[in-house]
Amino acid sequence: MSLSTSVAALLDAYMSEVFLATHAPGMQVVVADKDSVCYARAFGDAVSTNQVTGIGSLTKSMTALAIQQLGVDRQAPVTQYLANLHVPDWVTIDRLLTHTSGIATQATLDNIIVNAPGAFEYANLNYHLLGLVVQAVSGENYDYYMRKHVFEPLGMWNTTADLGRVTDLLTGHTVFFGKPVPWRMERFFPNRMNNEARWGNLSAGFVLSTAHDMGIYLQHYLNNGVPEVPDGGYRDGWFRDGDRIFHAGSLEGYSSFMMLLPELGVGVVVLTNMQDYVGNTMSGLRIEAGITNILAGRQPSPVDRGLYLRRHGLLSALYLTIMALPLVRCRHKTIWNVVLPTALLSVPRIVKARWATVWGFAPNLLVSLVVSATLLYAGWFTKKTKTR
Structure with a gap:
């Protein structure tokens, strides 16, 4: 899907308004179809769509992709792969992938809280454990496996889970009494996968990437089949709401959003270098609806600048x-x-x-x-x- 001049201009105007409305210091936006990146724009501190930022929970679908690559049995209890883990047998790989394992939202590796399974409860520990499974099955550490078997084969050359490999990380920000202030994510970055006290870990939310690389990542799904997610549900690192398959991410200093629009044959990613977890302005603006309307040839709702x-x-x-x-x-x-x-x-x-x-x-x-x-x-x- 190549964007017409009028659609690109409307998207440009809309995202400019969104950028101002979020008060983020920088923003990267990419729209990709099966063959190419058909729209790329950077705002503010982000001078291009090739600047590295934290992508937060967009990481989860990457971990799920690695699980699929390795042929891990979805119905097997996670203890089949992590023998030293003390959780009930109902905590299966599939339930980890769908956040229905019963593991509580606040659980960490050193404080595992498991309730009855079946109900959806978003928990970073689900994907932390899946990252440990990737390591156990592959015999490689998480970052190395992802780099050699996921990122580099796709051409995502600026994507990594190793902070030490990044030399141009865009400075993150948080909101302090209404004002964005620099917030160095390096202080919070987990230095190893088995960091037991971390609420979130590498495989749950600490991959670093660029909007350009994330556009390439979305092309993988557009060319090889979009995730099979039930409407209103969650599976393999993706939510679904009607025609939109999506996920958002929040990390110390950064916010992110990606979505696939299968009917239009495109994927969209928006990355900012500001974490606004409590105010949650980007979600409140409902940019996913605005972008979808523009790409479908409709007018978006006005951006709420206030x-x-x-x-x-x-x-x-x-x-x-x-x-x-x-x-x-x-x-x-x-x-x-x-x-x-x-x-x-x-x-x-x-x-x-x-x-x-x-x-x-x-x-x-x-x-x-x-x-x-x-x-x-x-x-x-x-x-x-x-x-x-």
Whole structure:
């Protein structure tokens, strides 16, 4: 599908609006058909579609592709390949690939939580385990296998799961009280596949790539058959909603989105160097619908340029309110200055997230909780000291 001049111009105008609306420092956009990249555009800090960024959970379909290549038995329990893993036999390869294993969202390799199987529950550990299966079956480490058997054969020369091989990583950003600030993903990058404490690992979300390479990746599916995903379901690293087969990714400092449109014979990838996990502006703009409409010859809905400011204005107000709690006077000092800060510091545990995860994806929240709790405890300690 080659894009007409008018469609390319409309897509150009639309993505320019999206770029401004997300407030991301940089963005890469590629549309590919079976034969070539038919649209490529870079915005802001991204000077081309060949700059390396984190792609987050777009990694999952790559891990699933490796599982298929290796001929792993989908119905086999994962313990057939990972003998030292202590999980029930119902945790099969297929259930890992479809997020129906019963493994809990917050589970990690050193804290495996398994509930009843069957219901969909998105868990990074599912694909962490699949990456370990790739290593066990191939006898090669995850990055080497992916590079030699997936990326290089496809011509994805700037794609890797080894941070040490990247020399031009586009600086990532996070949103801090409404403002994008540099956020170096290198601090969060897992240095090995068996990092037991990681909530996400290489095979679940840490492949590094470019929009150009991801366009080539989508061409693989356009030429060899798109994933068979039930409508409204999930399979092998892909969701499906009607005619769209897609996945989004979020990583410390980066956001990403890819989709296949089989009826139009194209694939689309959008990469940004800003992680907006809490505000989630890119998802809120519903760019997948806008791009689909343009490629199908229809007009997209107008881009909501104020969405980012509204969402982050409300979030900043919430964070400031939390930090202002120590200024409020309360007669019940013990409750206010001891119980309340303890509750604030328990929020990560209540939402079943590690402190490192909250810091990586919601630093504003963590700062507001710690500042407020510290001041409340300090107020109580000062009062106690004065009364002695």
